[in-house]
Amino acid sequence: MQKPLLTLDTLPPGxxxxxxxxxxxxxxxxxxxxxxxxxxxxxxxxxxxxxxxxVVRVRGVDISLGRGIARRIIxxxx
Amino acid sequence: MENNDTAKKExxxxxxxxxxxxxxxxxxxLTGRRVHVANWPGVTVEKxxxxxxxxxxxxxxxxxxxxxxxxxxxxxxxxxxxxILEEKPDVLxxxxxxxxxxxxxxxxxxxxEMYTRVIIxxxxxxxxxxxxxxINYEALNRRLGxxxxxxxxxxxxxxxxxxxxxxxxxxxxxxxxPLRIDYGELEPFILSVEQVLEKNDSxxxxxxxxxSIRLLEGDRELEEYVRRMLGEKVLxxxxxxxxxxRRIFHRSPEELFAQKRFEYIEKLLxxxxxxxxxxxxxxxxxxxxxxxxxxxxxxxxxxxxxxxxVAFSINTGFPLNVIxxxxxxxxxxxxxxxxxxxxxxxxxxxxxSNYLYSIMGESIISSLVINGIIGGVGAVxxxxxLIMMVAFFLAVLEDSGLxxxxxxxxxxxxxxxxxxxHAVFPMLxxxxxxxxxxxxxxxxxxxxxxxxxxxxxxxxxxQARLVVILAFASAxxxxxxxxLILYGYVAAFIAFSLVNRSLYWIDKKRxxxxxxxxxxxxxxxxxPIPRVVxxxxxxxxxxxxxxxxxxxxLLSILIWFLTSYTPSLTYTGDPSQTIGAYLARLFxxxxxxxxxxxxxxxxxxxxxxxxFVAKESVISALTITTGADTARDALRLLKLTDVQIASITVxxxxxxxxxxxxxxxxxxxxxxxxxLASIGIMLSIAYVGMLFTYMIGLLL
Ligand SMILES: Nc1nc2c(ncn2[C@@H]2O[C@H](COP(=O)(O)OP(=O)(O)OP(=O)(O)O)[C@@H](O)[C@H]2O)c(=O)[nH]1
Numbered sequence: 001m002q003k004p005l006l007t008l009d010t011l012p013p014g015x016x017x018x019x020x021x022x023x024x025x026x027x028x029x030x031x032x033x034x035x036x037x038x039x040x041x042x043x044x045x046x047x048x049x050x051x052x053x054x055v056v057r058v059r060g061v062d063i064s065l066g067r068g069i070a071r072r073i074i075x076x077x078x
Numbered sequence: 079m080e081n082n083d084t085a086k087k088e089x090x091x092x093x094x095x096x097x098x099x100x101x102x103x104x105x106x107x108l109t110g111r112r113v114h115v116a117n118w119p120g121v122t123v124e125k126x127x128x129x130x131x132x133x134x135x136x137x138x139x140x141x142x143x144x145x146x147x148x149x150x151x152x153x154x155x156x157x158x159x160x161x162i163l164e165e166k167p168d169v170l171x172x173x174x175x176x177x178x179x180x181x182x183x184x185x186x187x188x189x190x191e192m193y194t195r196v197i198i199x200x201x202x203x204x205x206x207x208x209x210x211x212x213i214n215y216e217a218l219n220r221r222l223g224x225x226x227x228x229x230x231x232x233x234x235x236x237x238x239x240x241x242x243x244x245x246x247x248x249x250x251x252x253x254x255x256p257l258r259i260d261y262g263e264l265e266p267f268i269l270s271v272e273q274v275l276e277k278n279d280s281x282x283x284x285x286x287x288x289x290s291i292r293l294l295e296g297d298r299e300l301e302e303y304v305r306r307m308l309g310e311k312v313l314x315x316x317x318x319x320x321x322x323x324r325r326i327f328h329r330s331p332e333e334l335f336a337q338k339r340f341e342y343i344e345k346l347l348x349x350x351x352x353x354x355x356x357x358x359x360x361x362x363x364x365x366x367x368x369x370x371x372x373x374x375x376x377x378x379x380x381x382x383x384x385x386x387x388v389a390f391s392i393n394t395g396f397p398l399n400v401i402x403x404x405x406x407x408x409x410x411x412x413x414x415x416x417x418x419x420x421x422x423x424x425x426x427x428x429x430x431s432n433y434l435y436s437i438m439g440e441s442i443i444s445s446l447v448i449n450g451i452i453g454g455v456g457a458v459x460x461x462x463x464l465i466m467m468v469a470f471f472l473a474v475l476e477d478s479g480l481x482x483x484x485x486x487x488x489x490x491x492x493x494x495x496x497x498x499x500h501a502v503f504p505m506l507x508x509x510x511x512x513x514x515x516x517x518x519x520x521x522x523x524x525x526x527x528x529x530x531x532x533x534x535x536x537x538x539x540x541q542a543r544l545v546v547i548l549a550f551a552s553a554x555x556x557x558x559x560x561x562l563i564l565y566g567y568v569a570a571f572i573a574f575s576l577v578n579r580s581l582y583w584i585d586k587k588r589x590x591x592x593x594x595x596x597x598x599x600x601x602x603x604x605x606p607i608p609r610v611v612x613x614x615x616x617x618x619x620x621x622x623x624x625x626x627x628x629x630x631x632l633l634s635i636l637i638w639f640l641t642s643y644t645p646s647l648t649y650t651g652d653p654s655q656t657i658g659a660y661l662a663r664l665f666x667x668x669x670x671x672x673x674x675x676x677x678x679x680x681x682x683x684x685x686x687x688x689x690f691v692a693k694e695s696v697i698s699a700l701t702i703t704t705g706a707d708t709a710r711d712a713l714r715l716l717k718l719t720d721v722q723i724a725s726i727t728v729x730x731x732x733x734x735x736x737x738x739x740x741x742x743x744x745x746x747x748x749x750x751x752x753x754l755a756s757i758g759i760m761l762s763i764a765y766v767g768m769l770f771t772y773m774i775g776l777l778l
Contacts, residue, residue: 021329022333027151027523028523028595028597029333030149030151030332031146031523031597032597033332033333033336033337034146034147034149034184034336035146035181035597035599036180036181036184036340038333038336038337038340039329039333039337040337040341041340046366047366047369049369049370049371051371051490052369052371052489052490053369053486053489053490053499053596055369055486055600058181059178059180059181059340060177060178060179060180060181060353061178061180061181061599061600062599062600062602063597063598063599063600064482064485064486064489064499064596064597064598064599064600065596065597066489066498066499066593066594066595066596066597068592068593068595069595069596069597
């Protein structure tokens, strides 16, 4: 059974997930790719207080994401 | 130029890297900071060039803007790419951060796909061991076929080896062909575009495979290029191939290519980069508190307030002197004030004036030198230590990696006024000087948010205005002075928030905005590098001294002239008969509502007019027109009430920072409309603020 797909902003701190896709278009998405958030990449949620920006670790780098952006990232929890 | 120099062989070295890889630092180390700053052709992005003599060669280093990729989606990316493809540097250094090679390698790989004479430079290697990172540079060198050099700007390790490699690559050339990445199932599509282009090979002057890949990823600049060189039909064929990818894989081509590249990097670094887990450091753990919803903003604001208080006390004795005086130690308070750095410089200038008086006597010349120049420049120079101190703290916040954490912590609050955490860095810089602050808004990804910020950053009291605020506060007694400073900053904060909110609201009405969003890299927190901090401090100091030596010097002479000569150009000792007085009286009625009359009104109006050019000169204008040594004495001579001083201070903080800021606002927005609108907004807000302060003051 495949696990259900969620958006990144719903994951608790400490959890790992694999990026499935990023919805939407425009400059933000491109920037996300360039910063290494491409589908297939594993992200670790470091900070998520349920409000305010998240901090995630991707390819060894900590990146802070606004909630609106995190909501557009579809992930598969691991 | 000397013969000797031209005979030397010149090697042009481009330096590229992602933001935060340590590019500026390495560039400064390589060039010994003998740097020439200009603009890239046609844009206001700064171009830094530096020269280094090495082994009989003249190495000309060109610092390319910090970018994530070569996709030409931003001005910076366009500049970097154009430079590499058109100017073909003898050597291209691409920096990779050894603390996170997996991510920063992305730019290096793209560079290798389009260029051959490349050296991969791993930066910050002094940090790798503490983080349990081990990198096999030899292996990487073999896998990529270009030199890989590991350096540390902090310790100087590897710098000579890098210079050797530069000379070597310049004379022997790099790889024979650009790097070829296997794009797997995308290869047939690349091939088909390549074939279309190859038919017209001679016309395309860039590497064909690279152009093909870029076109499939979607690249406006190259599409334009193909249309121009090969015609519309060819371009349409190519774009069809691109659409085919989208249809077959149900995903956007740029996403597929980015993913392939990262997969390639993963494979490339397997066995080359080994991470031994060391757990999170204590420093890292402490910074996590910055992300907490309410603890974070509290910590950030607390940090900033401490920074300002410490800087103030060391320089001006303030607020320590007030606290001591209130505790009942007036003697101690006075000592703190007199022996503060500012106090010492002031004493020096006074001694100089007195000495010159004693040897020159009363004359027009001595009036010019002592009242005009020393009075004008000296009153401002007093604040040099303050400038250095604030620059020091800002540099520490920036270099330690603390400032992006502050950005994250304040993001949520800032969204309420329509800006994101990206605004924090420009705002912080704004406390130093509005000019770099306006320029640094380039890093704000949302273009509308950027415009709003450019229009509102001038409300942030820069050091020049801080200097005037402090001077005005010194005219009030003890605690009221402290309250005035606080009040000034609060007024600035309110104006900044209010205008931002309103502009955001207008943008929203016009349907031009989305919610402010944050996407920010958080570099590891670390001890600031002393040398880097010193560079920042020195840059601000130099900037300030230059300003004091040129603009303020000239303005002081102009002020002296305007307030020493009558309209019929005869010298007079009575300032109220001078050209300046006549001019300023035209504007004086604007100050009637706060109860200023006669001399008071025109002198203040005059100072504010002069302050339009450079804020520090408000002080010079006051001291020169009144003949006082300090702003405090000048304001006392004018017999202004405390409430009037407070009202004028508020106006002074909020109306137009200086000419230089207006100029940079114009060059960044390229719109007179925006600049004029900003001036209008600033003047009205300042005026309303002044009247409001006066009325509140009268009520209290
Ligand atoms: N430990 C260590 N840190 C370094 C070294 N070089 C730079 N850094 C740090 O890395 C951070 C980024 O350095 P910069 O030189 O400003 O990086 P940049 O690539 O120019 O980044 P932008 O200014 O954002 O374009 C700073 O905090 C530096 O202190 C180094 O050799 N060793």
